[in-house]
Amino acid sequence: MLLSRYLVVCFIACGVVNARADQILEGFTVLKGDGYAFELKAPLGWxxxxxxxxxxxxxxxxxxxxxSWxxxxxxxxxxxxxxxxxxxxxxxxVKDTVRAFRDNGNPKAEAKFIKTLTTQDASKAKIYYYTGDQFGNNEATAYIQAKGSIHFITLSARSSKSFRDALPAFDALVTSYEDLTKPPAEVSSLFH
Structure with missing residues (x-):
């Protein structure tokens, strides 16, 4: 009897752990597909x-x-x-994104280059801000040119204030990017 109660508690605990495995505070993940693999780490408190x-x-x-999402x-x-x-x-x-916004009911959509951030693996992430969304959203997207693809990380906010407040977390997410298909830097080059 005691063993059966113990097993029930274990199964319930395992179910709770498995149900939450898809949501990780400050976790990291690897996105991979045909010809690409990169890592991102959630910002502090995200x-x-x-x-x-x-x-x-x-x-x-x-x-x-x-x-929540x-x-x-x-x-x-x-x-x-x-x-x-x-x-x-x-x-x-970027031009294709603006065209898609305009084709989908956002005739005033525009993109503006803001800055370049250097990522964990020394890749360059070009940051663009998007405005003119019919719902009043504010967006920033970091674009990273890879060998056979473009990787992008987007911040979408419902107001200007929430956009400004989230920018430090967005920058932290972007700079955590690491392309796992890049060959490691040669050790000898680090000392010269």
């Missing part, structure tokens, strides 16, 4: 969630602790676009 955005085609999303004032997510004849670099991707 949740990494690899399940809630799947229905929207998002492998991983981030939102502040004590919030659908209720948070600010969220981040990562995506990958394979290079093709239409988009071969970051600038073409």
């Amino acid at each position: 949740i990494l969630d690899d399940k809630v955005g799947n229905d929207q085609g998002l492998n991983v999303v981030f939102y502040p602790e004590h919030s 659908d209720k948070s004032e600010a969220v981040c997510f990562a995506r990958v676009r394979s290079l093709d004849n239409h988009v071969t670099n970051v600038e073409e991707q």
Whole structure:
């Protein structure tokens, strides 16, 4: 009898642990696919969630602790676009994003280059701010040019204030990026 109660408690505990495995406070993840693999770490006080955005085609999303993907004032997510004849670099991707915004009912959509951040692996992330969304959202996207794809990390906020408040977390997320397909730096080059 005691053993059966113990087993029931163990099964319940395992179920709780498994149910929460998709939401990790300040966790890290690896996004990988055909020809790419990179790592991201959730900013301090933010949740990494690899399940809630799947229905929207998002492998991983981030939102502040004590919030949720659908209720948070600010969220981040990562995506990958394979290079093709239409988009071969970051600038073409930005133009394509603006065109898609405009084609989907946002005629005033615009993008503005803001700065470049250096990531964990010394990649360069070009940061663009997007405005003119019909819902009043504020967005920033970091674009990282990889060998056969463009990796992007987006911050989307429901207000200017929540956008400004989330920018330090966005910058931390972007700078945590590490391309796992890059060869490691040679040790001898570190000492010269």
